[in-house]
Structures are given as structure tokens and as C-alpha cells.
Amino acid sequence: MDKPAICGGTPVRETKLFYGHQYIDDADIQAVVEVLKSDFLTCGPKIQQLEERLCEVTGAKYAVVCSNGTAALHMACQAAGIGQGDEVITTPITFAASANCALYCGAKPVFADINEETYNIDPNQVEKLTNERTKAVVAVDFTGQSVQLDELLAHCRKNHLVLIEDGAHVIGTRYNGKCNGSIADMTTLSFHPVKTVTGGEGGAVLTNSETYYQKLLLYRAHGITRDPQWMEHEPDGPWYYEQVALGMNYRMTDMQAALVNSQLDKLPMFSQRRKEIVKAYNEAFAGLPQIVVQKEIPESDTTRHLYILRLNPSKLKIDRKQFFEALGAENICCNVHYIPTYYFPYYEKIGYKRGLCPKAEKLYEEIISLPLYYAMTDKDVQDVIDAVTRIAVYYAIDEG
């Protein structure tokens, strides 16, 4: 086998391969152009169409689309009634927004450690951290693999907690045959370009609860209602509306809604290709003692948003940083998901210290996110496999 490029070998490929990329076709472009030529750029018919479509795709009763996944989390926390003095349990292996949403509401994020094999939040840790101040759990389907919804829901029901699923990675995944989005109290989605389905920016909250649904509609648009049944006073006239809560402007535009709608036509295709790539990676790495393959719970039929390469430090002469740089030299441009949220200076300043979640911290030291997106060719996939294998074998610690 060739020497790694970082030691002077020829890179596995000449052009850079990035870890994620959107896939936009002519139908997507046409859908956006149609909106631009129409009467409504926002608050138009594309919003309701997308909401109906998301319900069809996921089986949720209600969907409220919004400006991004972070807004979706904020609205979900508000609808759940989270406020000052409350605690919200979440995982540190996620994007910062999963914990920030509790802070937006004046509540305290509490970090529960992960399961070391699936990398998702550990329901036993959630149970240990639950107390009389706990109000909700924000469970993240990390990489697209479903969290243990049965265990988490049972715990939340028993302790009167709201289960919010941060499903930014989860679109296309099923849990026990049901789509994620139709199971937790509320599930949030993101349509950022690195996610499986994109609107440029965009998000949604899915729920089966009419009560949450009405609140989400209010919080999305300033807390303003035009429906007399939610008003405190008699309408002055047909123009009349009332602000009855403190909401935001978290609306999505009709251009974004049209794009997401058009992208959803391709979800089965996106999902299938992602599954193929993950299978190819898993099969290629299963035989390498230097690599640990992420475990999947049998309940989750996963559409993976991220592929996590986990290194086995006891079998490698190099660490994660060196491995990451070696992949870069092969023109495989990776990323790391995620830095534990409480490592960030902002969290340090408000009192969080390292050591809270040892399994999450260990995971962070050992992971690299490999390229994974619909438009990768078989050659791209093979290049990644060749680069990882070449580096892993070259730097293997000799067993003899």
C-alpha cells in the first residue's frame, strides 16, 4: 500500500472532497423561480403546502415551519412553558443550539452523558439528573440515528417532563417503523444546507398536540393572533388583531418553503444513497482494528446525516488531530461533530466545567466526520475508504 500523502505519498485524489454538500436540481430551481414570479414571497400558500407535506412525510398531526432549526428549538421550549428556574436535560454531543434554547428561556441546560456505543443521550443518565426543577428533555438524534424514544418517553411521562426531539439530523429515519417526528411531544427539524433536505435556511416543529400547535403559531409570529377565539377583547373591526404573548418573527419565506417542498420529492432517493454510502463505509472499516464503527439500536432504521469515524487510540500511533491532517493531505476534507457544548467559553463563564460527561469527552477526542452526501460518486466513496485505510494501516500499532 502507498505511503500516506502526509509522508510524501501521492494523495488518493487530486481534487478536494468536502464533508457535506447540498444537491439542487432543476425542479428545485423552478420551484423557487415560480414563487419569485408570484404574489407572495412570505406568508403565502407555499408555507401551508410545506406544513401539510411534512405531516404526510412524517405522520405528525401538525407542523409549523420557521426560519431555522434554532428558532424551532426556541419556539418548542416556549410552547413547552420552559422558563426561569427550570432545568432542561440535553446531550453535550450536539450543535450549541440544543442547549442554547434552554438559556433563551431563562432555564438551565443540564448535560447528560452519552451511550458510548451509539453516541446518543443515555436514558439512564437522564433519569439520574432528573429532579423537581427538571421541565424538559431535549434529545438529539445524533448523526440521524434515533434516540431511545421508548425509554425517554416512559421517563418523561412518569416525571411530567416534555420530550423535545432535536431532529436536525433525523429526517428520513424511522423508529420501530414510525417516522421520527410523529413520536416525541415536539420534534424540531433544520433545513440548513448540510442537512439531508435544505431550504438554504429553514426549520420546523412537528407535534401531535393541538395545544402545542396553537402556541407554536403564536410564538412564530410575535405572539399575535387574528383568531377571535384566542383574543382577550372584542374585535374593534375586521382589521383587528391582538398580541397575547411575547413571540418572535421566526417565519420562513415562501421561496424557502418551495425549495424544501421540492427537496422532499427527493428524500427517498437522498435517504437510499446515504444508506448505501454508510453501508460501504461500515463494511470497509469493520475489519480495521484501528477504527470503531458506530453501533445502531435495532429500533432505528437510520438515514444518516453524518458519518462518524471513531479512532481506536490503543491501536494507532497517531492521534485524532494527526489523522484528520493526514486525511486532509489526501484531499479528503473532514470535520468534527461535535465539541462538547460546555467546553465553549460562554458556557465556562456561566459555570460549566470539564469532566461533566466523561464518555462524551472521550468520544470528542477520537472522532472525525467523513464526507457523506447524496451527490458523492462511488469513486468519491472509494477514495475516502482508501484514504482512511491507508492511514490506519500505515500508523497501526504492531500487534507482535
Ligand SMILES: *Cc1c(COP(=O)(O)O)cnc(C)c1O
Ligand atoms: C443544524 C443543527 C441545529 C440548528 O439548526 P439551524 O437550522 O442551523 O439553526 C440544531 N441542532 C442540531 C443537532 C443541528 O445539527
